[in-house]
Amino acid sequence: MQQSVDKEFSQVPIIDVSALVSGTGDKYTVATQIGQACRECGFFYIIGHGVDEGLQQRLEHFSRQFFEQDVETKLEIGMNVGGRAWRGYFPVGGELTSGKPDLKEGIYFGAELEENHPLVRANTPMHGRNLFPSSVPQLGKTVLEYMEAMTKLGHRLMAGIALSLELEESYFSDRYTTDPLILFRIFNYPPNPSLSEEKRQWGVGEHTDYGVLTILKQDNAGGLQVRSKSGWVDAPPIPGSFVCNIGDMLDRMTRGLYRSTPHRVLNLSGRDRLSFPFFFDPNFNVEVKPIELEEVMACDDKNERWDKASVHAFRGTYGNYLLSKVSKVFPELRQTVL
Numbered sequence: 001m002q003q004s005v006d007k008e009f010s011q012v013p014i015i016d017v018s019a020l021v022s023g024t025g026d027k028y029t030v031a032t033q034i035g036q037a038c039r040e041c042g043f044f045y046i047i048g049h050g051v052d053e054g055l056q057q058r059l060e061h062f063s064r065q066f067f068e069q070d071v072e073t074k075l076e077i078g079m080n081v082g083g084r085a086w087r088g089y090f091p092v093g094g095e096l097t098s099g100k101p102d103l104k105e106g107i108y109f110g111a112e113l114e115e116n117h118p119l120v121r122a123n124t125p126m127h128g129r130n131l132f133p134s135s136v137p138q139l140g141k142t143v144l145e146y147m148e149a150m151t152k153l154g155h156r157l158m159a160g161i162a163l164s165l166e167l168e169e170s171y172f173s174d175r176y177t178t179d180p181l182i183l184f185r186i187f188n189y190p191p192n193p194s195l196s197e198e199k200r201q202w203g204v205g206e207h208t209d210y211g212v213l214t215i216l217k218q219d220n221a222g223g224l225q226v227r228s229k230s231g232w233v234d235a236p237p238i239p240g241s242f243v244c245n246i247g248d249m250l251d252r253m254t255r256g257l258y259r260s261t262p263h264r265v266l267n268l269s270g271r272d273r274l275s276f277p278f279f280f281d282p283n284f285n286v287e288v289k290p291i292e293l294e295e296v297m298a299c300d301d302k303n304e305r306w307d308k309a310s311v312h313a314f315r316g317t318y319g320n321y322l323l324s325k326v327s328k329v330f331p332e333l334r335q336t337v338l
């Protein structure tokens with residue numbers, strides 16, 4: 001029986017997932033590699049994912065065009081306009097991590113849901129229509145296309161994660177992600193005004209992600225760092241790859257066997273850094289429970305987390321968990337969202 005691994009990692013592993021994504025080749029070998037990465041690191045790069053390179057270039061191009069505009073134009077789609085759907089633009093300093101403003105601006109998107117969708121009719125927070133900028137008309141269509149490609153990829157990776165635990169491929173989709181909560185963000189991290197260590201500002205401070213799986217596209221500026229037991233490890237850009245990491249809900253389901261690893265961003269490149277985190281999360285209304293596997297039940301997660309909170313202790317749905325976290329990130333949205 002495999003136990004929770006306490007090994008340290010010195011770099012984030014790279015996994016070719018083409019067999020898993022294309023359905024031809026040995027997906028079990030890929031699953032074994034994913035399992036090892038989730039146990040040891042909580043992070044892994046994927047290559048061979050099949051997401052169209054042209055689509056990614058368009059996404060990056062139109063995103064840059066958006067952020068180059070003045071702040072008034074960007075605020076035409078400000079988050080206050082998005083209301084409960086939790087969509088739109090926030091300016092630099094508008095988002096907090098552990099109570100401190102991040103050195104980044106960004107746009108929040110999610111699955112595009114019509115007014116008559118049951119979850120929107122039920123007034124469920126974080127569900128609804130996107131706010132797309134009329135100032136860069138091509139961005140909206142490109143974002144929708146990208147989210148569709150990433151949702152497909154998310155389903156395949158979750159199948160791989162299920163196989164890595166020797167569960168049936170559909171374990172997560174059957175219980176949590178048939179209708180996943182999809183959140184997608186585009187961030188622009190301005191260059192750090194100061195390179196001196198005391199005055200540096202985090203692009204995003206140390207945190208873990210909330211859901212099951214994050215798939216991140218980053219440009220070539222660099223700055224993402226991942227916490228290992230012996231210190232911070234860089235996750236530099238690798239052309240053609242995405243960075244994947246598992247979130248709190250998979251940590252919870254596996255009782256800490258698969259780690260939701262802290263990470264942060266420091267942009268010291270001297271120029272803007274764009275990143276595109278895509279969050280593939282459990283359905284808002286499901287309760288996330290430990291997986292009934294001997295290997296999981298044998299885990300007793302005694303490791304103290306970065307934020308001293310426990311992902312195992314809370315009761316309720318994924319939506320409850322997410323809302324409790326979000327109200328800390330955007331205090332002014334609390335009234336609108338809760």
Ligand SMILES: O=C(O)CCC(=O)C(=O)O
Pocket residue numbers: 185187204209216218224263264265275276277
């Ligand atoms: O921008 C990045 O590289 C990471 C962003 C991130 O960690 C997040 O949005 O949760």
Ligand SMILES: [Fe+2]
Pocket residue numbers: 207208209263
């Ligand atoms: Fe993150």
